[in-house]
Amino acid sequence: MNIVNLLIRSVFVDNMIFAYFLGMCSYLAVSKNVKTSAGLGVAVTFVLLITVPVNYLIDKYLLSAGALAWISPKFAAVDLSYLTFILFIAIIAAIVQILEMVIERYSPALYSALGIFLPLIAVNCAILGCSLFMQERAFGNVGEAAVFGLGSGLGWLLAIVTIAAIREKLRYSKIPKALEGVGIAFIITGLMGIAFMAFMGIKL
Amino acid sequence: MNLKKLVIEPLRKANPVTVLVLGICSCLAVTAKLKPALVMGLSVTVVTAFSNLIISLLRKGIPSRIRIIVQLVVVATLVILIDQFLKAFAYDVSKQLSVYVGLIITNCIIMGRLEAFALSHGPVESFFDGLGNGFGYSLILIIVAFFRELFGSGTLLGYQVIPQSFYDAGYQNNGLMILPPMALIIVGIVIWIRDAGRRDVRHET
Numbered sequence: 001m002n003i004v005n006l007l008i009r010s011v012f013v014d015n016m017i018f019a020y021f022l023g024m025c026s027y028l029a030v031s032k033n034v035k036t037s038a039g040l041g042v043a044v045t046f047v048l049l050i051t052v053p054v055n056y057l058i059d060k061y062l063l064s065a066g067a068l069a070w071i072s073p074k075f076a077a078v079d080l081s082y083l084t085f086i087l088f089i090a091i092i093a094a095i096v097q098i099l100e101m102v103i104e105r106y107s108p109a110l111y112s113a114l115g116i117f118l119p120l121i122a123v124n125c126a127i128l129g130c131s132l133f134m135q136e137r138a139f140g141n142v143g144e145a146a147v148f149g150l151g152s153g154l155g156w157l158l159a160i161v162t163i164a165a166i167r168e169k170l171r172y173s174k175i176p177k178a179l180e181g182v183g184i185a186f187i188i189t190g191l192m193g194i195a196f197m198a199f200m201g202i203k204l
Numbered sequence: 205m206n207l208k209k210l211v212i213e214p215l216r217k218a219n220p221v222t223v224l225v226l227g228i229c230s231c232l233a234v235t236a237k238l239k240p241a242l243v244m245g246l247s248v249t250v251v252t253a254f255s256n257l258i259i260s261l262l263r264k265g266i267p268s269r270i271r272i273i274v275q276l277v278v279v280a281t282l283v284i285l286i287d288q289f290l291k292a293f294a295y296d297v298s299k300q301l302s303v304y305v306g307l308i309i310t311n312c313i314i315m316g317r318l319e320a321f322a323l324s325h326g327p328v329e330s331f332f333d334g335l336g337n338g339f340g341y342s343l344i345l346i347i348v349a350f351f352r353e354l355f356g357s358g359t360l361l362g363y364q365v366i367p368q369s370f371y372d373a374g375y376q377n378n379g380l381m382i383l384p385p386m387a388l389i390i391v392g393i394v395i396w397i398r399d400a401g402r403r404d405v406r407h408e409t
Contacts, residue, residue, distance in 0.1 A: 136303060
């Protein structure tokens with residue numbers, strides 16, 4: 001499968017927010033100004049780029065039916081796929097923790113930009129969701145999985161920065177009292193989703 | 205504490221979805237039809253209630269530094285049980301829900317209730333608090349799914365509701381209702397209707 005095609009599709013067509021509603025909680029909670037939401041978006045993209053390929057390898061060589069055959073033929077009949085959820089979430093939590101420590105050690109500037117968001121990310125459904133989609137779609141190799149993770153992250157970044165920009169301007173507009181805040185954010189997201197549906201027919 | 209109040213309050217006044225904006229995450233995707241929404245609501249209720257109960261029982265023994273991991277493990281185990289149960293007894297629904305069953309793990313309602321309630325209250329109260337929040341969440345899913353299925357497919361739970369004579373007279377299903385963006389817009393409208401005419405609700409902007 002074409003890598004560029006996969007990237008474009010996962011950014012625009014299968015957008016995490018508009019098509020699958022993944023990561024809505026932090027999307028609504030953090031999108032009050034552009035700067036912080038861009039920070040969170042970059043952090044999510046970064047974590048996705050690393051966790052999706054790692055989970056791909058875990059799935060391929062540990063979890064799926066017959067995956068353990070590389071250790072010894074005796075294990076060829078073992079199917080551990082029911083452990084998927086618990087292992088994926090553990091891997092994600094561990095990677096986020098390690099990333100936090102590595103970034104703190106080697107790049108204090110990046111750490112102070114991303115730092116506060118990293119712990120939040122472990123329980124962001126976009127991260128776990130992306131790994132589960134990766135498992136469902138059965139990519140051919142680890143590169144495709146990484147591109148899928150990158151694309152999904154960029155799509156999420158795009159969505160959160162756009163809505164943050166809109167919400168900054170909303171402060172100056174007259175919204176019905178009862179609709180202020182969250183209510184209007186939902187409706188705007190819906191409208192943006194309709195706009196993104198225009199990308200649906202794209203073939204590369 | 206009044207157990208009945210714990211169950212009733214999250215339905216309206218402290219609804220986890222419309223007031224606290226928790227757990228909206230992935231689960232709107234299952235509301236295109238009523239049946240998966242019901243199953244999803246029920247699964248989340250079971251997981252919230254029992255994870256609240258278990259964490260509340262364990263709360264004296266969990267060191268607070270590693271409590272997040274402990275909570276994740278308890279929740280993930282419950283979700284695996286639900287997933288296997290659905291695969292065994294309701295295979296077609298479990299196919300429709302696809303990855304969204306797994307995403308119950310990262311549903312913020314569950315973690316939110318564990319942190320805010322179960323860690324500081326007794327097991328019985330926590331169980332009922334979990335039930336109440338699960339019901340409050342299911343209520344929103346069911347409202348959204350009801351309108352989407354009714355106008356999007358003209359059916360409810362798979363049964364034809366809009367009579368055939370309407371279609372003969374030129375009525376058409378609204379295809380937009382089935383698509384993801386409408387779920388968001390309906391939630392927005394639900395919030396609007398609920399808050400209209402109430403002075404005490406103050407959303408932060």
